[in-house]
Amino acid sequence: MTDALVHDLRAIVGATHVLTDADMRATYETDWLQQWRGDTPCVVRPQSAGEVAAVLRAVAAAGVAVVPQGGNTGLVGGSVPRGGAVLLSLQRLNSLGAVDAAAQQVTAGAGVTIESLQHHARAAGLDFAVDWGARATATVGGAVSTNAGGSRVGRFGTMRAQVMGLQAVFADGSVVTQLAGLPKETAGPHLPSLLVGSEGTLAVVTAARLRLVPWYRCAAAALVACDSLPDSVDLLAQLRRLPSLDAVELLMPEALSVACDFLRIEPPLDPTSAAAFVLVDCAAHTDPSDELLVVLADRRGVLATGPQRDVLFRIRDHVTIAIGALGTPLKLDVAVPVGQLDPLVQRVHDAVASAARAIIFGHLAEGNLHVNILGAGTDAPAIRERVLTAAVELGGTISAEHGIGVAKVDWLERQLGDAAYAALRAIKVALDPGNLLNPGVLFPSEPRPSRVARV
Numbered sequence: 001m002t003d004a005l006v007h008d009l010r011a012i013v014g015a016t017h018v019l020t021d022a023d024m025r026a027t028y029e030t031d032w033l034q035q036w037r038g039d040t041p042c043v044v045r046p047q048s049a050g051e052v053a054a055v056l057r058a059v060a061a062a063g064v065a066v067v068p069q070g071g072n073t074g075l076v077g078g079s080v081p082r083g084g085a086v087l088l089s090l091q092r093l094n095s096l097g098a099v100d101a102a103a104q105q106v107t108a109g110a111g112v113t114i115e116s117l118q119h120h121a122r123a124a125g126l127d128f129a130v131d132w133g134a135r136a137t138a139t140v141g142g143a144v145s146t147n148a149g150g151s152r153v154g155r156f157g158t159m160r161a162q163v164m165g166l167q168a169v170f171a172d173g174s175v176v177t178q179l180a181g182l183p184k185e186t187a188g189p190h191l192p193s194l195l196v197g198s199e200g201t202l203a204v205v206t207a208a209r210l211r212l213v214p215w216y217r218c219a220a221a222a223l224v225a226c227d228s229l230p231d232s233v234d235l236l237a238q239l240r241r242l243p244s245l246d247a248v249e250l251l252m253p254e255a256l257s258v259a260c261d262f263l264r265i266e267p268p269l270d271p272t273s274a275a276a277f278v279l280v281d282c283a284a285h286t287d288p289s290d291e292l293l294v295v296l297a298d299r300r301g302v303l304a305t306g307p308q309r310d311v312l313f314r315i316r317d318h319v320t321i322a323i324g325a326l327g328t329p330l331k332l333d334v335a336v337p338v339g340q341l342d343p344l345v346q347r348v349h350d351a352v353a354s355a356a357r358a359i360i361f362g363h364l365a366e367g368n369l370h371v372n373i374l375g376a377g378t379d380a381p382a383i384r385e386r387v388l389t390a391a392v393e394l395g396g397t398i399s400a401e402h403g404i405g406v407a408k409v410d411w412l413e414r415q416l417g418d419a420a421y422a423a424l425r426a427i428k429v430a431l432d433p434g435n436l437l438n439p440g441v442l443f444p445s446e447p448r449p450s451r452v453a454r455v
């Protein structure tokens, strides 16, 4: 990193948007949950696709890598700078176009937060479907690049299903703009789809054309006690019949307990009174409570609307944060076919040493478990190996929604198989021959940011 490059970057984005002071860089060098830490010689904050393109040309000429960063809420270390790379913050690309009601679409800059996008859509009577706890900070560009999921995937799909088009900048500074949002287009393979989930390794996303969905103003939720995981899967089968079904989340007793302790609230149901808890949400244009009550008639649970429903979702949204407050967990984000959830959880418990504490929750409708292990210590690599192996052997995936980042690079080839992995590597080499875009993410390349070890 040379003074000449800093000079060039300042000429592109303005001196105030090239941050070189350690104090100014600090928040960009550690992720939002403070689990990963790295360092960068400077943070660059462009405001337009043109500026992003000029920045990429400048760093390429200097042979310096870049790490794109949105809200920095990623959980696999992919947004944390390493190896002397320039940190490219996309937060200033925060323009929001007018909602196109006829197309049910909107164009959003990469730096727009998911929460701002939701508010913007709702002001026009529509909604943005992808939703999760970090919505106030996570950005459109980050969500596209990680193919974010969240709680409403069963109804509306992941981020991939919302992306109608993208604007993105390649490593050589060339800009591709496909923002027309055409629902039908067969002019070759769909480039925007290739970039979804590419974690900043193939291009920098600068804007997205996004699908909007109906805004359901009436909602009812329930927290239901289940005797076992297979019982929760039986409940899921019954819930699938409900036309208003919006989300089906799973909280194992420990997860319910730590979130309520963190929030200092009384748990809505005694965490020790069941083997698993299912949080169901229904949303429609008219009150869906009766629909939900029919399914819940023979079950023990609490039905909640209005502020009580908000409390249930506050609990759900705070599980990750509550676990983070207890220490730095070994975090695994896996998914299996729902019928395999019980064997997966059995194998997690078999893998975890008695001194460690496993806190499990996730998205039941998608068979997606977030496995958090506190106190794993030196057993962490062995536990990780056994849990990820179990996910694959049970027909699932080692990464359901958080991505590969730097945390799981050693597993991508095993997950995909030789041919698919080789194809992805070939695409990476073709689009970024100098390996300047987020090196070390998806594919191995040293050095990595360090995991913060607090427990």
Ligand SMILES: Cc1cc2nc3c(=O)[nH]c(=O)nc-3n(C[C@H](O)[C@H](O)[C@H](O)COP(=O)(O)OP(=O)(O)OC[C@H]3O[C@@H](n4cnc5c(N)ncnc54)[C@H](O)[C@@H]3O)c2cc1C
Pocket (backbone or CB within 6 Å): 032, 033, 067, 068, 069, 070, 071, 072, 073, 074, 075, 078, 079, 090, 110, 131, 132, 133, 134, 137, 138, 139, 140, 141, 142, 143, 144, 145, 146, 147, 148, 149, 150, 151, 199, 200, 201, 203, 204, 205, 206, 317, 320, 321, 401, 402, 405, 438, 441
């Ligand atoms: C409390 C909490 C709960 C969470 N729950 C969920 C959940 O339920 N579902 C879920 O899917 N995720 C969840 N996450 C993870 C995280 O919020 C998502 O991965 C999110 O999509 C990251 O968005 P971001 O803007 O913060 O991206 P960042 O963390 O900044 O970046 C993530 C990755 O995308 C790349 N990137 C970012 N912006 C761009 C861009 N414009 N162009 C190219 N590459 C880019 C980065 O280089 C990095 O590799 C949760 C996180 C937290 C802290």
